[in-house]
Amino acid sequence: MNPANQYFLKQQEPFKSILLEVKVLIEYKLPNPDLQFKWKLPIYYSDSCPICYINVTRGYVDLCFWIRDNFNVHLDKLISENRKFVKSLRYFRPEDINGDVIIDCINEAYRTRGRKFTVENLNDI
Helix, strand or coil, rough: CCCHHHHCCCCCCCHHHHHHHHHHHHHHHHCCEEEEECEEEEEEEECCCEEEEEEEEECCCEEEEEEECCCCCCCCCCCCCCCEEEEEEECCCHHHCCHHHHHHHHHHHCCCCCCCHHHEEEEEE
């Protein structure tokens, strides 16, 4: 079994339910989704570009997006909390999930995607 899928299934509730619902939304909307497991986290790629990653931490699920200059949706809902290039949607309970917001963010992350996301190539994105 893919280690990323194992990551989802080994979580305790309510995080497992949140993760599985988020996974379905991502895989439904993201063109050519490629779920990988790097840095001990599930990371979604599309067309060889990183789109988002998911982390269970400190009592919530963090759905993280690399925010590029022209990422323009739901900036009021995305949390940066001392992170320069990543913003996230946070979910404490399954009922907190707004599928429309996730789909909008996935579409925007795909639209603004870049093959790499490092400080060295920020000007190229």
